Amino acid sequence: MAKNKPIILTFDYELFLGANSGTAERCVLQPTNRILDLFERYSACGVFFIDATYLLTLAKCDHRDLTLIASQLQRMIRLGCNVELHLHPQWLDAYPLDSERWTFHKFDRYRLHSLQEGEISHLFTAGLNILHGIVRDVNPAYTVSGFRAGGWSISPFEKLRALFIENRIIYDSSVSPGWYRNALPCHYYDFRDAPRNLPIWRFQDEPCNVDERGRFVELPVTTYEANLADLVINRWALRNIDYCGDGAGLATRGMLESIRKAKLFTTKQLTVDMCSKYLFMKSLEATKDKLRVFASHPKTLCEVSFLNLEYLLANYRTASPGEAIEECCAS
DSSP: OOTTSEEEEEEEEOOOOSSBOOOHIIIIIHHHHHHHHHHHHHTOOOEEEEEHHHHHHHHHTTOTHHHHHHHHHHHHHHTTOEEEEEEOGGGGGEEESSSSOEEESOOTTOSGGGSOHHHHHHHHHHHHHHHHHHHTTTOTTOOOOEEEEGGGOOOSGGGTHHHHHHTTOOEEOOOOTTOEEEOTTSOEEEOTTSOSSOSSEEESSOTTSOOTTOSEEEOOOOEEEEEHHHHHHHHHHTTTOOOSOOOBOOOOOOHHHHHHHOOSEEEEEOOSSSOOHHHHHHHHHHTTTSOEEEEEOGGGOOHHHHHHHHHHHHHSEEOOHHHHHHHHHHO
């Protein structure tokens, strides 16, 4: 296999966002160190979308985990990785379960759009400031240039457009073509009209709407269609797997919602986590003609995930968003 074929590896660096956040050690520090060790071994790089609202909560509480996380983010920069902005505003409603874990007593502010415009602006700017304060100790010229919305909930973009311009955010990576969910007040996104045949595109007013003269770039997560049999095989293969993270996410709404979601073909994100070797190889075959953009989470990695990741690093060249954007601009 030609190693010069590029892929982009992205990771959402965050804790769980339900009744039990889990610990920084298990959810981000340990698994991300293993990712970075592999990157160092293979001279590779990735993109880490850092939940800056979590960091702001740690800073407000003068929590010792912030020092450990800052050190890890600085290692990312030293290895040539990208550190970008990710925001989960429900951290505004977090309180500690103990010295290491957090819980959330409500989720009314799960989406960034649930805040007033002034609150969005403050959180956006504060998130960028805390990231820059950490990474510029290593690279004084580093500037965060990418964004991924918490819960993928990027729309309506009009609430963020001015902030992108003001803070020199060049690209978004929230869109997964074909995905749709309406679970307000938490998740809301509709990417059913996003291009399926474009690996990257320019936009102006909404990330799903292609505009060749647009000011911004959408770097979508690659999606593919998996049939029900493949999903059942995947679930069975992972039935006894232990995941890195030690927390719990938002509870599902029960069997009825699961039945509604069940269909013969399901649109899946390209990822290394929650993915058996069987489904992983099927996903690579299904996306072989695309620029592959993976979206994974350190907290939900397992031993199989690290094998999947190492396979990618041994057989493909990891690219940065800047390379993809430059090629997009050139064309």
